[in-house]
Amino acid sequence: MVTVGGLALLAGPWFWRVATELMDERNGRIRSEARAEMAAHLHDSVLQTLALIQRSSEPKEMASLARTQERELRAWLYSRAPSVRGVTLRDAIDEMAGRVERGNLVRVEAIVVGDLDVDDEGLRALVAACSEATLNAAKHSGVDEVSVYVEVEDGQVSAFVRDEGAGFDPGSVPHDRRGIADSIVRRMELHGGTAEIRSEAGRGSEVVLRLARPKK
């Protein structure tokens, strides 16, 4: 017993030192891996975009490149852990906003309050209708900013797509826009939701989508 105790007393500090050294080495490795990962990411994203901006001669295109990069970098810096069950509504709306921005040289300010997984047809339809409405505003409003607001409440999900552009009279919609409006409305109704289009010539427009959800 005495020998065992003595050994433990002698070996204790040694074990402690080895354990500490191993921890230090491990932490150092994690830090350098994190640094390498960040360098790789910045190289692939920010540096590439800066190079593109320097080559670009169109102010609008420069702004679009910068906006896209800003959105991506933000998503990377403030990313939440990816949902294990698939895509969250917040990520789906952000992705949609980025896509419309890139394709149309507009700014899409997307704000999502609350969140849930996009795990059924109804929610997928809401995202698709929201995407149509945003694209529609980007293409036809004549202004360079579109506001998207999505709110998850207990029992309901709502989406609002608004622009302060040309607007139109929803009663006498030109044919090309009627198709889009119908596809938004029909898509929502098919899944038990609603779509309301509020607009006046010269006073912008807003598309309001609502989808009922089972209460928790």
Added chain:
Amino acid sequence: MSVRVFIVDDHELFRSGVRAELSVGLEIVGDAGTVDEAIGAILATEPDVVVLDVHMPGGGGRRVIEAVHAERPRIRFLALSVSDAAEDVIDVIRAGARGYVTKSISPAELDLAVRRVNDGDAVFSPRLAGFVLDAFGRAAPEPLDPELDLLSAREREVLRYIARGYAYKEVAHELGISIKTVETHVSAVLRKLQLSSRYELSRWAADRRLI
């Protein structure tokens, strides 16, 4: 009498840009690029409104507000940032800023925001309105102080319109109330945000990370 403005931002290019934009209609009395430099110069020049960046080495905008407010509580602050992290934004508001706008704001809107803060009103960008709705959205099972922790139905409605991209004037039109009343609601929300329990907000921040 013109509004006297001080600009605090650690990015020199951005600082000179904002200076050029705002000097069209406002009087710029100074600018600073570090927290310590800012505190000294603000106390010396006594501006009406300080436009400041949320993120800065050495304690950030929060430290500037706290140090200045300890000596000159009447100086007002407007936070201007590229930051998207909700916790940082809520933090600077709780330190005493009367508004938050993102750096993508147009010069005319920034000018209006400074004037509004100077008048003692609160300036909520759509993003800040979204953060606040998110923070107070989930009703606590047992609110510690219902007076402070919950938004009224009307306040929530006003914030929703702002998050949807409506200007104060348009919110007033939609709800059939005066702009002054919209400003009163928004100021009340700001006060609740500044006085609400730390517990409630930190739990919200933790929830956000978990989702």
